[in-house]
Amino acid sequence: MALFKRINTKAKALMNSGFGGNPSNYGGRFFNKNGSANIKKKGIGFLDGISWYHTLLDLPTWKFLSILFLFYIGINFVFAFLYYGIGIENLNGISASDSPWVQFGEAYFFSAQTFTTVGYGHISPVGFLTSALSSAEALIGLLSFAIATGLFFGRFSKPTVYLKFSHNAVIAPYQDGKALMFRLAPFKNTNYIDAEVTITVGMNVEENGVLINKFYILDLEMSKINSLVLSWTLVHPITETSPFYLFTSEDFETIQGEILVILKTFDDMFSTTVATRTSYRFSEIIYGAKFKLMFERSYKNTQTILNLDLLNSFENVTL
Secondary structure, three states: OHHHHHOOOOOOOOOOOOOOOOHHOOOOOOEOOOOOOOOOOOOOOOOOOOOOOHHHOOOOOHHHHHHHHHHHHHHHHHHHHHHHHHHHHHHEEEOOOOOHHHHHHHHHHHHHHHHOOOOOOOOOEEEEHHHHHHHHHHHHHHHHHHHHHHHHHHHHOOOOOOOEOOOOOEEEEEEOOEEEEEEEEEEEOOOOOEEEEEEEEEEEEEEEEEEEEEEEEOOOOOOEEEOOOOOOEEEEEOOOOOOOOOOOOOHHHHHOOEEEEEEEEEEEEOOOOEEEEEEEEEHHEOOEEEEEEEEEEEOOOOOOOOOOOHHOEEEEOOO
16 A cells, blocks of 8 residues: 555644655754754855854863863963964063973963963063063953853753653554654753653655655644643644554655654743744654553652653553
8 A cells, every 4th residue: 555545634734834845855863862853064164154152051061171271271372372382481470490391381370370360470571571471471361251151051051951852652542542642851950841742753655656745734632731740741633634544564664754843932030932843753652552640659658759760661461
């Protein structure tokens, strides 16, 4: 049977999804699991195609700190070479009888003191060139620390969505039929309100003998909730209007498709709307399974306990 015949004709396809219609132009998934677009841009210069501010804000903490540390060490080495090249005799306080390595070390630490504007006074510049170089280094140090401080504050104050999605989606029993389900949960002490989600499915189908991308908006049992404090299981009932109405377990294994999830919610701590996204390939959908309950009463029946380690837990069932 042609792939297009597997798609329920009552399901309304999107005319403009933001993604191309030719599957041969795409490699891999549309969105990565972490929500980033699976796109590599070419045809433009490297410096023109990158936003350094966004890059430094999005870097993992250890990479960001490593860059700052290496920059600090590297720029002081550059200035130490310049001081050494001008002549150690122009740095008052360095003994001419010391070995070259000791002299270079003294020049390096003088550079570090000048760059940070500490200036202990043990070594001081003599002559125009050395004084001009130390003045320029002090200015560069002030600007560098201003930029580093801004980046630190930007990383610390940037609104971030602390939500985790289940690794798999499931096709589970639902009322008298079945439904596509996946779930998410907040994992930090944040307060999210007015959470709203939009789910789009894209799949390769054969239409008039040509393989094309088709996109559909999936109807949800509940697409918006007032408060997101526990886990939220998103449910798409597979009814006669669902594109999955005629799908079997074999179709999810053989048809190339991806479910795109975009969620936005209001963070009352930052007083702003934040957004996150992820995706599920059809190969990441478990046919005939249901999620295990994540929350329960506390021992003294005074609180609700959310077990985040059960976010991906499911059990197989018969549909």
